[in-house]
Amino acid sequence: MSTTKQQPHQSTDDPRVTLDRDLGVFEPIPPYPTRTEREAEFYTLADGEMLINMGPQHPSTHGVLRVVLKLDGEKVVDLDPVLGYLHRGVEKLCENADYHQAICYTDPLEYVSALFNEWAPVMAFEKLLDVQVPRRAEYIRVLSGELNRIASHALFMGWMALDLGGLTPILWSFIERDEIVDMLAALTGQRMLFNYFRIGGVNGDLNHEFMSRLGDWMSRATEQIDNNMGLLNENEIFVRRMRGLGTIDTATALRMVMSGPNLRATGVPFDVRRAHPYSVYPELEFDIPTRSEGDCLARYLLRLDEVRQSIRIIDQCLHQMPDGPVMAKLPRLLRPRPGRAYAAVEGPRGQYATYAVSDGTDQPFRMRIHDPSFIHLQAVGVMMPGHLLADTMAIMASLDPIMGGVDK
Amino acid sequence: MDRAFKARLETRFGATLTGPVRQRHDETEMRIGAGDVVPVLTALHDEPDLHFEFLADLAGVDTGEVMQVVYHLWSETTPDWLRVIADGLSREDPRVPSATFLWKGAEWMEREAYDMFGIIFEGNRDLRRIYMPPDYASFPLRKDFFLPDDAARSPGGGVRPMERTQAPSNVPTTALVRRGGA
Numbered sequence: 001m002s003t004t005k006q007q008p009h010q011s012t013d014d015p016r017v018t019l020d021r022d023l024g025v026f027e028p029i030p031p032y033p034t035r036t037e038r039e040a041e042f043y044t045l046a047d048g049e050m051l052i053n054m055g056p057q058h059p060s061t062h063g064v065l066r067v068v069l070k071l072d073g074e075k076v077v078d079l080d081p082v083l084g085y086l087h088r089g090v091e092k093l094c095e096n097a098d099y100h101q102a103i104c105y106t107d108p109l110e111y112v113s114a115l116f117n118e119w120a121p122v123m124a125f126e127k128l129l130d131v132q133v134p135r136r137a138e139y140i141r142v143l144s145g146e147l148n149r150i151a152s153h154a155l156f157m158g159w160m161a162l163d164l165g166g167l168t169p170i171l172w173s174f175i176e177r178d179e180i181v182d183m184l185a186a187l188t189g190q191r192m193l194f195n196y197f198r199i200g201g202v203n204g205d206l207n208h209e210f211m212s213r214l215g216d217w218m219s220r221a222t223e224q225i226d227n228n229m230g231l232l233n234e235n236e237i238f239v240r241r242m243r244g245l246g247t248i249d250t251a252t253a254l255r256m257v258m259s260g261p262n263l264r265a266t267g268v269p270f271d272v273r274r275a276h277p278y279s280v281y282p283e284l285e286f287d288i289p290t291r292s293e294g295d296c297l298a299r300y301l302l303r304l305d306e307v308r309q310s311i312r313i314i315d316q317c318l319h320q321m322p323d324g325p326v327m328a329k330l331p332r333l334l335r336p337r338p339g340r341a342y343a344a345v346e347g348p349r350g351q352y353a354t355y356a357v358s359d360g361t362d363q364p365f366r367m368r369i370h371d372p373s374f375i376h377l378q379a380v381g382v383m384m385p386g387h388l389l390a391d392t393m394a395i396m397a398s399l400d401p402i403m404g405g406v407d408k
Numbered sequence: 409m410d411r412a413f414k415a416r417l418e419t420r421f422g423a424t425l426t427g428p429v430r431q432r433h434d435e436t437e438m439r440i441g442a443g444d445v446v447p448v449l450t451a452l453h454d455e456p457d458l459h460f461e462f463l464a465d466l467a468g469v470d471t472g473e474v475m476q477v478v479y480h481l482w483s484e485t486t487p488d489w490l491r492v493i494a495d496g497l498s499r500e501d502p503r504v505p506s507a508t509f510l511w512k513g514a515e516w517m518e519r520e521a522y523d524m525f526g527i528i529f530e531g532n533r534d535l536r537r538i539y540m541p542p543d544y545a546s547f548p549l550r551k552d553f554f555l556p557d558d559a560a561r562s563p564g565g566g567v568r569p570m571e572r573t574q575a576p577s578n579v580p581t582t583a584l585v586r587r588g589g590a
Binding site for chain 2: 083089095342368
C-alpha cells in the first residue's frame, strides 16, 4: 500500500469519475456509479455480506476469468463474472479475412477441441456455397472429431479432480490425451490448433502413421478408460464431494439455454448429432447417454459415458470408411452468392454454431460464433448461490468452460 | 427443407411477417418487425404445435443500412432450424425487446450484441458491456467502425487497412460502409 500522496486522477473504469485517493489504496468495487438494475442489486451489500475478487489469474479458472463473489461468511450469495480478458475479436477478424482464412481464426476459441471450432464455420460456408462434401471426407471429419472429443473429455476429467485438490488424475488423463493429440498431430500436422477441415473436405487423407497409432490405441482404449474411471469413480471422497453439488433442474437448464453434456445431465436427450443430424451421423449407431440428477457428479459421469460412445463411433467409422477423394473441387477464390447460413455441431461442451452472412464478396459479411462455454459460464450464477466458496471451482469445473471460447 | 412448416408459419404469422418465409438447405427463415418480437417468440415457444423451447443462438447484425437481431430456434416439431430476423432497426437508435422473459440465458448474448453493435434490449436487467472495457465508447462490429481508439498506438496504424484510424478524407462516409445482402 502506497503512502505517497498522488495527484487527482481519472478512473480507468469511468472517465466521469475522478479519484483523489492514493493509487495503492484498495477501492471498493465498483468505483463508478452502477449502470444497470442487476449491477445495482449485486453491489448493494446487506448486513454481514462482503465482496471478494477471484481471478483474473487464478489457477482454477481455466483461463483468464475474473469473478466478483458476494459472500455471507463462507457462503456464496451471488456472483458476477467479469469477462473480456481474453477477447480477441475473432468475429471482426473473420469479417476481414477471406473464407479460407476465416477458418484458422476460429481454431483458438475452444483450444482443447479445435476441430469442432473449424467444423461449424466450414459447414456454414459449405451451405453458402452449395458444396457437396465427399463421403470419405465426412467420415474422416467424424473420426477425427470424435478423437478430439475424447481428448477434451480426458482433459476435463483431470481438471475436475485438480480443481478439487487431487493431483494424480490429471497426470493420468494427460497420458490418454497425449496419445490422441500425437495421433492427430500425425494426421493434421498440429497438436492443438489443427486447421485441418477445409471448405469442401479435409486437408489430407488418412496416413499410415495415424492409422497405426489409432489401431494401437483402439485395442486398449476401453480398458484404459475403465482404469482411469476407477481412480475417481470409486473414490469415496470425490463422489461424496460431487454429489448434490451445483444442482440444476431441467426447466432452468432450458431457460439458461444450456446444451451438451450439461443439459443431458439434467435428463434432456438433446444432442445436435441426433436432434439436427449433420455429416454422416445418421449412418452411425450410438446412444445419447443422459442422467437425471443434474449435479456435478452427473455431469462428470455423463462425459465418461460419452467417451465410450465416441469409441463406438470411431470403431464404426473405421469399418465403414469409403474410398474416394477427400476434397470437393472448388475454385481457390470463393465468392458465395448473397445469403445466410447457420450450422451447428455437437462439440464436447454443447452446441457450437456459426451463422454466416455472405454479400457476394470473398469475405464473410458477418460471422457469428455461438460458443457453449459462454452460455454455461452464465449458468454458474444460477447454480452457485448457497454453496460454499470452495465449491465455486468445483461447480465451474464441472461445466467445463474454456475461456478461449467464452471470450472469443 | 420442411415445406409444410413454411405453410404453417405463413398461416400462423401471416400479418406480422415483413418479408417472405424463405427456405434453403435445412433452414427456414422468417422476418418480423422489432415490435412483434415478444408475441412471435412467445407463440413460437408456447404453442404446442410449434414448441421451440431451445434458443440456439441470438446475434446482432449490421447490414450497413439497418440493424437486425437474429434468433435461431430449435424444436422437435420440425427438422429445420428456424431463423427469426427482427429486421429494420434504425442504426442511430436500435431498440428491440429482450428475450430474457423466455430464455434467461439470452442475457449474456444480448449483452454481447449490445457491446458489439449498441443494440438496446429493452427489459434486459443487465445491459452493460461484456467484453470491452466499461469506459469504451464505440461498437466494434458495426460496419462503420475504424478502430479509432487503439489504432493510434498500434505499430500497424495506417498501414493495415483494418487498423486505419479514420476514413480516408476524400471519400463520402456513406461509401465506406460495407453493405450486405442480409
